[in-house]
Amino acid sequence: MKVAFIVWRFPVLSEAFILNQITGLIDRGHEVYIYPVNGLPKNYTGKVHPIVEEYKLMDCTFFPPAVPENIVWRFFKGIGLLVRNIYLGSLKSLRFFQLGKYDKEVATLKTFYRISPLLEDGVYDIIHCQFGTLAPIALAYREAGIISGKLITTFRGIDISKYVEENGRDVYEQLFREGEFFLANCKFFGDRAINLGCDSDRIVVHGSGLDCRKFAFKPRYFPADGKVQIATTGRLVEKKGIEYAIRAVAKVAKEYPNIEYKIIGDGELKEHFEKLIAELNIGHIVKLLGWKQQKEIVEVLNNAHIFIAPSVTAADGNQDAPVNTLKEAMAMGLPVISTTHGGIPELVEDGVSGFLVPERDTDAIATKLSYLIQHPQLWETMGQAGRARVEEKYDMNKLNDELVAIYQQVLQPELPLPVLREELTHI
Template identity: 25%
Template sequence: MNPAPKLAVIVTEFPKSTETFIYRDLVTFLEAGVELRLYHVAPYRAQQTLHGFARPLAARAVDLGFWQPAALLRALARRPRAVIGGIARMLWAYRAHPKIAAKSIALVPKALAIADDARTWGATHVHAEFAGHPATAAWLGHRAGGAPYSVSCRAHDLFRTQALLGDKLGEAQAVRTVSDFGRAFLQRTVPGMAARDIQVIHSSVDVARISPVETPPSTTPFHILYVGALEPKKGVGHLLDALVIAGNRLGDWRCTLIGHGPDADALRARAAALGLGDRVRFAGMQPFEAVAEAYATASVCVAPSVIGPNGRQEGIPNVMIEALAYQRPAITTAISGIPELIRDGDTGLLVPPGDAGALAAALLRVHADPAAALDMARRGRAHVANEFDLAVNARRQLALFFPETTPAAQ
């Protein structure tokens, strides 16, 4: 019997309550028989709650500090030209991004310590979740003699800057994006990627474990649900404006906003100034079990995403995948890879980003014809089951990491 493969995974932060899409994958890898070690670039986030389903990851998380002079010296002794060349290449690539350059330099010793620890543990593959700092850590570690690595590219990690991506992705064993839009963007904008085999593997949900809601959306009350961070690229302010425009035409309505973020206080003040305070509830961060209940009782789920500062934007919002898995009507915007999930009028409704009037009209459309909205949601769940299913997509990822042996298929 072959020994279980050992996978080292690098993320930016741990735990992070909004990254359920990563943790679902990792837990599925564990269930498939993979041994896993999880490294986080940023310090451990003690203030964050780890969702119940992801608790097995806590014992596998390794918190290495940034002060790692011994790891740096070992790497320089072992492969001086490769390590110094990588640092020089990184500084040159980020010359127009001094903040990213500074963070990357600070990351160097920790990246090399991660490579050392993963090598000692016996990792046969390293996977970076996000093409930003996690991929930088995997790339530098590989240059210092670490294991082969792969990278998952999602959204802002591609769109904010393409500096150094040609190096990090070019030296990777495998590259994955979560949307066709992301793959096309890489092939169009990053040197060396035009001919690269980039696998599109969507973020996923465990469709089989989610019972679809078979009832039409309620209009008494009409419950509008938003789940996600409260930050500029999420466009929550446009949802508040849409609620003012739709007004009493939505009848007995309420709106729940689940999540937190830098815009929370400003959005609360805006809701109050718009006279929405008694109908809009800011629920803050909630455990996944409470979020699941919110999906199941929602009349419509909304992701009013926009292109934020520095080109920050969604890939495909995981909250929309989850909403459709629960068979709830979904409204979002036509940016990035979102139309690969929400086909307007078929699996949900698409509106132009930042258009509060169009968003209000979409809400009124769901309210006016709950039966048609449920039909759209049913088609949406079927689409999710076909292309966004966790079991299938986890096997595809494992085949990228371990091309000789795919544990999920054993």
């Protein structure tokens, strides 16, 4: 099969789940073409996931020309691209500027840049939008004849939470009508899509997988030196709820000063967290490590004893699916503390592989953290349960086999769908 992956930017360190699908398809003999409609990530430094280099994914990634910051130069360069590509069909894009017909991501000067890589060869078996927010672009381009193929859309979180709150419940009306098939990375978001109008016969739960072989299981025991290592991996943004974990660690440190909390990630709240850590006088305990590559993350997790993933519903409505970094920690045998939030309860079984607490509840996080420190005999059994859960539901190889089967069923509707992992319901 010839598959086009439509993504916002590429390569994004925090989106290893997309890389796992791409490489899974390549390993199974399919052709993958990657189209990042907004080009490289902002503040791109050249640091990429090792898989990008291993599979030479930049060679099958087709970037749009850089969009100038200056609006005047952006206009003239865009018009130049339009004229230069007339023989390839660039004039088809002029239809996007019909007043009120297309949304702002389609009716934009950026369109002249975005369609450039697609004009050479836009014929595919499958067009896979990796977030629902990309679907209006793909639908418009397909309608104009710039790209062709069966359209599959994956809902991953922000696209079925914040985006819907901002744009209204009917924002996906056209997509649900014209898109061939839909995936949701958890039952929580799949049910939400159905409630927004998606046909329940055209959507399945398809989780974000990870390569369990790269996250070796290790039983956790109380350290000989008594220093309990706690870890969190995630972007430093409101949705990840890291502030509540920092405050919880500060509370626990009063009773158990021999702990260390390492936070892997970067983001807009970094400065705020630095100030908070200083105010709480826990700079000797809480360390902001910044972004790390997978090998470095594994090293930190390998030395940790407890993992915290305190996700919350952001003020703008943004919510999480089962967090991929949480899956990685569980695969490595770490007992976890997370929140009753979004799709996380589908991953973490409260009291079995870890604990779930209410969102934004510093005291509850502190209580469970203290409990785990006091009861290290639970660590090994919780870790084993977590590993088993991840292998059962989120193994990359099983999920990639399932993805191929879904593609084939979309292309040949007479084929049966693969056995579903979750049954979606209309609430």
